[in-house]
Amino acid sequence: MPELPEVETVRRGLHELIIGRTVVASKSDNPKSFPNASGQVESFLLGATITGIRRRAKVLMIDLSTNYTLVIHLKMTGQLVYRGKRAFGAGHPTDSLVGELPDKSTRVTLTFTDKSKLFFNDQRKFGWMKLIPTDEVWALPFMQKVGPEPLEDDFTPLQFAERFTRRARTSIKAALLDQTVIAGVGNIYADESLWGAKLHPQRQVNTIMPAEFGALYTELRLVMNRAIDKGGSTDRNYVNVEGKRGSYMDFARVFRREGMECTRCGTTIIKFKATGRGTHICPHCQQP
DNA sequence: CACTTGACCTGTCCGC
């Protein structure tokens, strides 16, 4: 579910709300959601103070004073929602997608010194969190393989195009979704940026011209920066740390807009299956 | 090695 802009929105929210808090209790319902290998929770999480929140690709890292890090992947339906008794004492905000917590999709609950809580909800149970020594996080296989952050200041159009040479014979959409090519792109921003660059998702990578890669680079950064600005996209499940939806879908140009008119040319947006994923294009702007 | 497919889960929506 969450892609780079959604995970970044969660990171910012956690930074506001839980830095400096000390964990006093941890409850997990589902061992796959939060395995407690050899009692690490008792040794390195309980009593630990949160010192920092980082993000790499779609992975969140909550750094602890014990020199351990909670590494978290939300996958398709994961949510991290913070509740302090003050703000939510009398019912919950009407714009929240999440009701009383815990609920039936709550997999992990962390409680802080002041009784406020961080809930890890995950309907489909694909997501996970793990306790890992902070200086070993970089050595995780995913961290070793994942591509560059597309929004970094020093990431150039030339570097962007170069990353795709390893996937020469696959489709541009499959390559965009490959986390080892570029970090953090998922189905929504793949479709949105391909529309912006007027590229058909099934174009073979090695037929794409330098100028087209340049357009895709610009559109991907534009779309992702705008999405961060809007607090991410809520298609079904995604919420921020306050349980509220993101508003990027109000600005989407093809994603979930099948049957509606292209804002550029008026042609009807269509949806089909590509790379096993729902794919949205304007058939006039994006020719094969 | 490059590439594709199936598996991991639960919930919802759509057609009969």
Added chain:
DNA sequence: TGCGGACAGGTCAAGT
């Protein structure tokens, strides 16, 4: 209403 099947924003392991 009930039921079966398709589908949902991500990654891995295992297959060709």
